[in-house]
Amino acid sequence: MNDIRNGWENIDEFTGIPGYGIKSIDKFIKGRSVSIFGKIRKIFKIDFVFKSFAALFIILNLILYRDYQNILIINSVLLGFLIILTIYGIKYYNLFNKSADPVKTSKENLSSLLAFLKRKFPIAAIMCASTYIFSYVSGILLYFMVAYGYLKPFTPLSYFVYSFILFIGMLFGYILNMRQVKFHINQIRICLSDLNDDALAIISEQIESKRKMDSTIIVLVQVAFLLGFLVLIVVLKSILT
Amino acid sequence: MESRKEHKKRFTDLIEKNKGIIHKISLMYTSTIADKEDLYQEICFQLWRSYGNYKEISKFSTWLYRIALNTAISSVRRKKRSIETVELDPEKHYLLKDNEKEDKTRNLFRALSMLNKIDRAIILLWLEKKKYDEISEIMGLSRSAVSVRLVRIRNKLEVLIKKMENE
Numbered sequence: 001m002n003d004i005r006n007g008w009e010n011i012d013e014f015t016g017i018p019g020y021g022i023k024s025i026d027k028f029i030k031g032r033s034v035s036i037f038g039k040i041r042k043i044f045k046i047d048f049v050f051k052s053f054a055a056l057f058i059i060l061n062l063i064l065y066r067d068y069q070n071i072l073i074i075n076s077v078l079l080g081f082l083i084i085l086t087i088y089g090i091k092y093y094n095l096f097n098k099s100a101d102p103v104k105t106s107k108e109n110l111s112s113l114l115a116f117l118k119r120k121f122p123i124a125a126i127m128c129a130s131t132y133i134f135s136y137v138s139g140i141l142l143y144f145m146v147a148y149g150y151l152k153p154f155t156p157l158s159y160f161v162y163s164f165i166l167f168i169g170m171l172f173g174y175i176l177n178m179r180q181v182k183f184h185i186n187q188i189r190i191c192l193s194d195l196n197d198d199a200l201a202i203i204s205e206q207i208e209s210k211r212k213m214d215s216t217i218i219v220l221v222q223v224a225f226l227l228g229f230l231v232l233i234v235v236l237k238s239i240l241t
Numbered sequence: 242m243e244s245r246k247e248h249k250k251r252f253t254d255l256i257e258k259n260k261g262i263i264h265k266i267s268l269m270y271t272s273t274i275a276d277k278e279d280l281y282q283e284i285c286f287q288l289w290r291s292y293g294n295y296k297e298i299s300k301f302s303t304w305l306y307r308i309a310l311n312t313a314i315s316s317v318r319r320k321k322r323s324i325e326t327v328e329l330d331p332e333k334h335y336l337l338k339d340n341e342k343e344d345k346t347r348n349l350f351r352a353l354s355m356l357n358k359i360d361r362a363i364i365l366l367w368l369e370k371k372k373y374d375e376i377s378e379i380m381g382l383s384r385s386a387v388s389v390r391l392v393r394i395r396n397k398l399e400v401l402i403k404k405m406e407n408e
Binding site for chain 1: 283287291294304307308310311312314315316345346348349350357358359360362368378379380381382386395398399402
């Protein structure tokens, strides 16, 4: 046993003490996080940037399309939904920061992270993917006004192509975000089962007991977005053709 | 009231003072020099993020170990790199002159890298001469669980080291 401790005391001598001084530390803390937490925070931050662009496009559309009442209504509705989504986005971002706080004990840290990634992240990923609707639709409307000075009527083919791109964009965004955390969820599960035989079982039970409610929410959110998407397409079709 | 500059200075001084332990944790959870540097940087980054909320009610070392170990446990090795990676092979990085000491340390280092992430954290705290209460406070385990786990880990380490010595 003493051998192990003696060996440990020689580690510094064995590997060398790092040469990082005050300047390096200063550089490190100004840098960016490369961890999975940094990546998830980045997902939220990029989403906020896209939401800001969408809001800007919508506001410009409200000004440029002031003579088109139908478009004004669509843009106002889009802006309303965007504000609601942003509020929820901030709520989920704060929730994530709370879950990922490394000051907690390892057991609490891993448990709260697993609970967030399994229960809350799928909803956050849907919300992030739906931002695409707002930036895409408002971006197209803005493009028509800037490029042509009026609303160019859609042909059935262009109508299909635009809707397809919109749907694929949303789906791709959702899958990409979910894939980022899938591997990490497995890693946390392994660590929790290594930490304590009961830890994973307890947290899994807690997650499972709330999963029914979460599944209902996720399905409702997905149905709402799908319905919203279809209504939007129908309304746009009626305006633009 | 402390200015931002003073606050930052105090933090960098604290990190400079504790760089040895951050270095050891980074070393234990990575296998290449590039990954080790990434983890060292990540730990510094996470410590700085949390430093604003640090309340001196808890012991500084407990606070530091919690953040550093949680960051290390959650870290995932980079899969692809554009630059060439250098393996963190203890046989290539030794600085010791004493051959017997060198062998012991090399074997310990190799044995530690064979443990799972949680066991590595627990044994690291024990090797750093932390009391059972502090280990349980950092890991979130009961005192008795820490003591049982430590017996198991030490036995495992001894078996691994003996096996290496006989090789």
